[in-house]
Amino acid sequence: xxxxxxxxxxxxxxxxxxxxxxxxxxxxxxxxxxxxxxxxxxxxxxxxxxxxxxxxxxxxxxxxxxxxxxxxxxxxxxxxxxxxxxxxxxxxxxxxxxxxxxxxxxxxxxxxxxxxxxxxxxxxxxxxxxxxxxxxxxxxxxxxxxxxxxxxxxxxxxxxxxxxxxxxxxxxxxxxxxxxxxxxxxxxxxxxxxxxxxxxxxxxxxxxxxxxxxxxxxxxxxxxxxxxxxxxxxxxxxxxxxxxxxxxxxxxxxxxxxxxxxxxxxxxxxxxxxxxxxxxxxxxxxxxxxxxxxxxxxxxxxxxxxxxxxxxxxxxxxxxxxxxxxxxxxxxxxxxxxxxxxxxxxxxxxxxxxxxxxxxxxxxxxxxxxxxxxxxxxxxxxxxxxxxxxxxxxxxxxxxxxxxxxxxxxxxxxxxxxxxxxxxxxxxxxxxxxxxxxxxxxxxxx
Amino acid sequence: xxxxxxxxxxxxxxxxxxxxxxxxxxxxxxxxxxxxxxxxxxxxxxxxxxxxxxxxxxxxxxxxxxxxxxxxxxxxxxxxxxxxxxxxxxxxxxxxxxxxxxxxxxxxxxxxxxxxxxxxxxxxxxxxxxxxxxxxxxxxxxxxxxxxxxxxxxxxxxxxxxx
Numbered sequence: 001x002x003x004x005x006x007x008x009x010x011x012x013x014x015x016x017x018x019x020x021x022x023x024x025x026x027x028x029x030x031x032x033x034x035x036x037x038x039x040x041x042x043x044x045x046x047x048x049x050x051x052x053x054x055x056x057x058x059x060x061x062x063x064x065x066x067x068x069x070x071x072x073x074x075x076x077x078x079x080x081x082x083x084x085x086x087x088x089x090x091x092x093x094x095x096x097x098x099x100x101x102x103x104x105x106x107x108x109x110x111x112x113x114x115x116x117x118x119x120x121x122x123x124x125x126x127x128x129x130x131x132x133x134x135x136x137x138x139x140x141x142x143x144x145x146x147x148x149x150x151x152x153x154x155x156x157x158x159x160x161x162x163x164x165x166x167x168x169x170x171x172x173x174x175x176x177x178x179x180x181x182x183x184x185x186x187x188x189x190x191x192x193x194x195x196x197x198x199x200x201x202x203x204x205x206x207x208x209x210x211x212x213x214x215x216x217x218x219x220x221x222x223x224x225x226x227x228x229x230x231x232x233x234x235x236x237x238x239x240x241x242x243x244x245x246x247x248x249x250x251x252x253x254x255x256x257x258x259x260x261x262x263x264x265x266x267x268x269x270x271x272x273x274x275x276x277x278x279x280x281x282x283x284x285x286x287x288x289x290x291x292x293x294x295x296x297x298x299x300x301x302x303x304x305x306x307x308x309x310x311x312x313x314x315x316x317x318x319x320x321x322x323x324x325x326x327x328x329x330x331x332x333x334x335x336x337x338x339x340x341x342x343x344x345x346x347x348x349x350x351x352x353x354x355x356x357x358x359x360x361x362x363x364x365x366x367x368x369x370x371x372x373x374x375x376x377x378x379x380x381x382x383x384x385x386x387x388x389x390x391x392x393x394x395x396x397x398x399x400x401x402x403x404x405x406x407x408x409x410x411x412x413x414x415x416x417x418x419x420x421x422x423x424x425x426x427x428x429x430x431x432x433x434x435x436x437x438x439x440x441x442x443x444x445x446x
Numbered sequence: 447x448x449x450x451x452x453x454x455x456x457x458x459x460x461x462x463x464x465x466x467x468x469x470x471x472x473x474x475x476x477x478x479x480x481x482x483x484x485x486x487x488x489x490x491x492x493x494x495x496x497x498x499x500x501x502x503x504x505x506x507x508x509x510x511x512x513x514x515x516x517x518x519x520x521x522x523x524x525x526x527x528x529x530x531x532x533x534x535x536x537x538x539x540x541x542x543x544x545x546x547x548x549x550x551x552x553x554x555x556x557x558x559x560x561x562x563x564x565x566x567x568x569x570x571x572x573x574x575x576x577x578x579x580x581x582x583x584x585x586x587x588x589x590x591x592x593x594x595x596x597x598x599x600x601x602x603x604x605x606x607x608x609x
Contacts, residue, residue, distance in 0.1 A: 276557065359547070
């Protein structure tokens with residue numbers, strides 16, 4: 001499904017790149033950059049043929065809407081109201097009248113054009129610096145028309161990257177657990193959707209309990225826990241073919257799976273005789289290795305991006321705390337020492353931070369700490385929330401949050417939320433049903 | 447805190463109690479919860495089912511704990527006696543946790559609780575061949591409430607007939 005069907009041409013690289021706008025993403029951005037997203041212009045013939053094909057009246061506007069929405073939800077940009085735009089989209093794309101865009105306080109302008117070429121969708125777009133009156137970037141894509149949403153996400157990523165200096169996270173998907181029914185008999189299914197909540201699809205039927213899906217590095221495979229035949233075991237699912245298989249042949253419950261950064265191994269816990277230890281299984285030669293060996297509960301393992309270390313959750317000190325070790329299990333070191341219990345450590349794709357869930361005085365927090373345990377920062381507090389997962393650029397965390405029920409045990413909901421690493425820009429991600437255990441894919445177009 | 451301050455505070459509480467008639471109702475609820483919990487281990491019978499007469503099917507645990515209480519051991523001895531009498535019956539021990547913990551840790555905790563029950567049954571002569579352990583973590587609460595009493599009912603190991 002995630003084939004490289006999108007070809008990319010570089011039309012022009014700006015030679016002169018000094019004094020152009022830049023967005024600092026390392027601080028909470030209370031003053032998002034005003035941008036004007038001029039609707040992608042489209043000739044009448046192309047508009048009509050795409051209308052027939054995709055049932056969208058104006059595909060140019062639809063794609064711009066995706067870009068606008070992505071930029072807005074990032075919290076770093078403030079897309080301006082289109083009604084204030086003075087210049088027509090097709091003319092703006094040729095040569096913007098910068099005075100006009102300056103007048104409405106736009107600092108960046110995005111223009112572009114959509115056309116129907118050889119049964120394909122061709123999209124070109126330009127990013128302009130309004131104050132410097134310069135073109136910052138110009139790119140064109142050709143793809144199958146059905147891919148139009150992805151084109152919107154890829155454009156968003158290119159703009160984000162050009163303006164922040166870091167890779168974007170818009171052309172990505174979220175795998176999660178869709179939930180329905182009463183709390184005591186919850187029905188759970190694996191589901192997948194685009195990062196912005198569109199193209200939602202259920203991957204299992206809900207006949208058995210499923211939990212904690214996680215992508216492999218190429219985002220084509222998923223490892224998760226299934227209670228198929230009442231035997232809780234780690235499974236592997238190929239998203240494209242729908243093939244599922246149990247991982248290994250273990251004498252007890254296997255759970256808490258994740259892929260190694262090279263995608264060759266699965267690291268997970270095996271619970272047996274009242275203790276849980278961490279194991280790996282090589283997916284090629286099926287060799288199983290025991291990584292921890294302790295009478296305590298050792299679970300929620302997560303590799304460092306270079307694969308040399310593993311962070312995990314253990315109660316060997318008496319309570320749930322976060323540890324790191326070398327990936328062969330040596331040099332185990334506790335890193336969480338604050339008040340409360342710590343769980344679900346996840347290593348950042350940038351390598352410098354570990355995200356976690358913290359339970360303290362009846363509240364749940366999502367937070368981050370450095371890999372030596374120093375610099376703990378709590379990003380959000382709530383009645384119940386857990387399971388952070390990193391955006392591929394390491395700037396945003398997605399997690400799930402549950403509500404407290406009333407005296408009669410009613411009113412339970414579970415929803416997905418995201419928050420910037422800065423602690424700003426907390427927002428709910430809309431899902432068709434209740435949702436939990438989100439896992440963010442890698443960038444699909446890289 | 448000086449004595450006079452303490453005195454003032456208690457006086458305030460006293461007046462508050464006199465003013466608010468709700469004080470009495472609150473006390474009743476509190477003693478109700480106390481009646482069915484010891485520490486934070488559930489001691490009531492609300493959710494309990496019976497494998498046979500006098501043989502309760504479940505034991506309860508304190509928060510984050512898998513230690514068997516005196517009452518739990520009594521329940522498990524009754525189960526062991528019943529299993530010895532009914533040697534053809536195998537059981538699944540289903541371990542559970544409350545909702546106030548992370549999902550993966552709770553799966554492990556449920557397994558640890560069910561194993562504590564299994565170990566105890568084995569010391570009373572029940573072969574491990576007859577016992578399967580299954581953890582549900584926090585996935586299958588019996589009580590959907592978000593309060594200490596509901597949570598105490600959910601921290602449990604339930605013995606279920608497998609055949």
